[in-house]
Structure formats: C-alpha cells, structure tokens
Amino acid sequence: MDRPDIPLNALRVFEVAMRQGSFTKAAIELRVTQAAVSHQIARLEDLLGCTLFLRTAQGLIATDEGRVLFPVLEHGFDAIARALDRLKGRRYGEVLKVGVNTTFALGWLMPRLAAFEAAYPEVDLRIFTNNNRVEILREGLDMAIRFGIGGWTGHEVVTIVETPFSPLCAPVAAARLTHPADLGREVLLRSYRSTEWPLWFESVHTPCPPIAGPVLDSSVAQAELAAGGAGVALLPVEMFDRFTADGRLVQPFGAAITLGRYFLAWPSERVQTRAMASFANWLAEAALAA
Template sequence: MVRHLPPLNPLRVFEAVARHKNLTLAAKELHVTQSAVSRQIATLETYVGTPLIMRESRGVTLTRAGQRYAEEIIPAFDKLAEATGKVMEKNVQSVLRVRTYTTFTAKWLIPHLMHFRQRYPDIEVLITNAVPTVDFDRDGVDIAIQYGEGDWPGTQSDLLFRDELEPVCSPQFLAAHPESQHDPAALLKGPLLCSHYRRSDWDDWLSFADLETVAKKAERMSFSTSVLTWQAAMDGLGLAVGQIPLLKSELESGLLVRPFARPQYRDRGHYLVRPSLQRHSRKVTAFRNWILQEVRDPEENLV
C-alpha cells in the first residue's frame, strides 16, 4: 500500500494556521514570516491538489477540504506532541547514566554517592565503567568522568581535582624497613607496585623527586587496575604510587601512609564531561551541581 505522506514542514504550517485561523498568529508561533507561511500553504495545496484556506480581511477560513483535513491532522499533531513530551519527561526525570573508571567509581564516587541519593531520591544513577574516551553519540550516557586535560572535542568539562601523585604503603611495610625512618629512599629498593593503566606514574614521580637512580634496580609488580595496586600496598606487598584525592579514606584511617611527604601535582586531572550540545536536563544539572560542591565540601551536601 502506497503511503501518501505530504511534505512535513508545510503540513506543520497548515496545522498552525488551521488552529489559529490567522496567518500572523501562525507565523508568530512558528517564528517565521507571514510570507513564509503563505508559501508553505501553497506548497501543501499543490501537493494535495485542492485549496485548503481562503484569505479574508479578518484572517482566514478553511475550505471544506481544508476543514476535513484539519480535523484529521490536528489530533495527530496533538498525539505527536504528547508522545514526544513523554519521551522527554522520561529522559529528564528517570535514569542518569554516568560513565567513569572502575578506580574512580570504587574509591571516590561510591563513597560519596549516598549524599546525592539523599538530596535527589527521585533520580536513579546508572554507572558504567570503561577506559576509552567517551563518545556520547556511541556510548549512550548522559555524563562522564574522565582523566586528562579537559579538552575533549565536542564536550564541556569541569575540573574536579588535579592529579596528585605520591608513594604510599602500609604501616606494616614501613615498619619492616626501619632504615626508612631516616631515609625514605630505602623503600625504593622494592617491590614497586604498578597499575597497568598508570604505568608511567612511578617513572614520573621518581623523575620529579630526582630518585631514578635509587630505584633503578627495584623489582616491579604489575596489577590490572589502580584499585588492585593500592590493595596490594595495603596488604604490605610493597610501595605504590597513590592518586591522593582517591585515597583520602585510606590515609585518614591509617591503612596507608605517605613516607616521603613529597606530592607531585600535574596538569592532568579528573573532569566531569558532558556533550556541548546536550539539552540541560534537570538530572544532569543536579548531578553537576552536586559533584562540584562535593569535591569542595561534602558536608554541605548532607540533608
């Protein structure tokens, strides 16, 4: 069966004219000129092969064919508007899809997320973890937390915190090397615990601290994630490079210590990233406002 679909832009214009019975009001609603409305109506009349409106001094009236046509299409446009509104409402109010890294999720986001749930109980947060740079068209997420310099094309980004690197270990590992109390560099004989996705951290910090030579012959043990690397450090297997903003709880509780007290601050950091052209929905705005406040003062976000 052949579907006789008219050109949709002229149809949209006719629907507005049929409701208002006035070209000027229709043009104002559609944000176009009155002459543009007239041209679109003429295009539709040519397509259907019959006049649809009659121009009068006080506005327009519909022809008999135009009246029958309007009675069919106005409810159809109402249904389209209703369906679109439902989709937009669901998108705005239901699930916030956040993409980030496993390490950030485990060490920062999950410990803080209860504050967001207390403030916005109607917003469900769905977290996915992945390492590659987010592609909002491909990945189907609303917002992302990424590590880098904040300059990803087609996005807006807010800095959460800069990268702060420093070696950490367990108190037990430190106690097993009493000579380190006078010379922390003694700990660099190893093992040095490394994360697969942060392989350069040790070399960067050693260069920063001018200790490459001391650690040149140290054994290195590699783990697939920073979470596992830091767990190995807490279990006393060796010395790891910590991302200090992600280890606040472990450092405050004494599970990890900072024997060198020589942090390295880098230009890279963790950013909240969102599409440049994204509609500013309530859920995205709420999460952005919350997390920016949370990195400054978590206590202010408590209900």
C-alpha cells in the same frame, strides 16, 4: 522438603555481582560495602546449598549453578523494573547514566551519593564503573567522570577535584623507607601511565630506579596489593583515605605530585538535560565543600 525462604535482597546482590563480575563493582552499583555483598552471597549459597562463585586469583568465576540462576533473575528483575516504571504515573523522573572511574567512585563519590539522592530524588542515577577508558556515546552513557589532563576532543569538561599522588605501602614496608632512594629496593607497582613514577622521583630530586613491578589498569588493585605487602603504589592519596585511616596503607614520604585531575565530561553535541545539569552542579558544590 520445604524450600528455604530466599531473601529478595540476596538474589538482587547475586544478579548484580554476576553482571558486574566483581564484588567491588557490585558494591558500587548497590551502594553498599564489599563486605555486605560478600555476606549476602555467602548467605544465598548457604540457603541454596550450592556454590555460585569460585573465588580465584583472576577474579570471580561463576559455577554451573550460578550460570543457570543468573538469566532467570536478570529477566525477572528487568520485568519488575519495567512494571514499576509504568506505575510511576505522572511523577517526573529522569534516568542519568554516568560512567565513573572506579578509584573515584570508591574514594570520593560513593560516600557522598546519599546527599545527591536526597537533593535530587527525581533523578534515577545509574553508575557504571570503568578503568578510565570510556567512550560515552558508544557505551550509551550521558556523562563520565575521568582522570587525566582534560582536553578530550568533542567533549565538554569541568574539573571536579585535583588529587596529588604519593607513594603508599603497607606499614611493614614503610618501616624500611627513610629516603626516596630506598624505594629502589622495593617492588614498585605501576599503572599503564608509564611516566608517573619517573615524574615523582624527579619531584624529589632522586634518580628513578629501574621499575619492573607489575602493570595494573586499576588503582584499586594497586592499593589492595600494596596493603597486602606486595609492593609500593603511587596513588592519589585522597582517594584512599579509607586505607590510610585504618592503617592498611601508610604514606612514607610527604612529597606528592599532581599528575592530573578528575573531570566530569559529556559529548559537546549532547544537549544538557535537567538531570545532567543537576549532577554537574551538585558535583561542583560537593567538591567546594570537601
């Protein structure tokens, strides 16, 4: 029997999804939509006649077939990358490794990356997503985009954007909410920053109810759960305008509170390279234009 023609792009998508352990994170690295990643994986599984991933409540789990295929592809793509690097000749190029908070990557950076690549084609930008807990030097990064109040010891930081937080929920939940006190009857989804909900209730002069909803280390996970009707999430609204634009999430109250900012950070001891300076300058310009 003839072997089916396997598209190289589908194999690349599988390799990235396997390495990242998430279709969402694979989409960020490949700079496509999550739906496009899912489609390519489904197409590859159909062509191969086997299942590569099990989709579970805990996330993606590779099948035996997936685990057999992955190291072969990883080695192959690495070899291709090394060969292409040797063929670049005298053309200047610089790799820039940036760790990016997943919420910021999906909600702000990804829609703008094409503009950066067009302006700085000599920079090979590589994005590594995280949940805001990142150690730049230990993880081999050049810079990182983090959320917080700044002032990280041993780091230079510049502000990118400030994004106020407000409750977001599914339309069916929003229909039940007319006053902030009504949130006491809802499941309030929480981040690992335990002061967020109390500070928001304080800002609207309403006693904070007992909060017993699940704790998640990802705002993206909170948004997905809220959109599915599992609770109300306190989120940076601007980062989730794709959810509010299509009606999956609704902002029931206008009140918003600033809990921090997104910063670009890099180790103070590191001499800023041309690529680092280009990225920092572009971020500042893009933030002003937003």
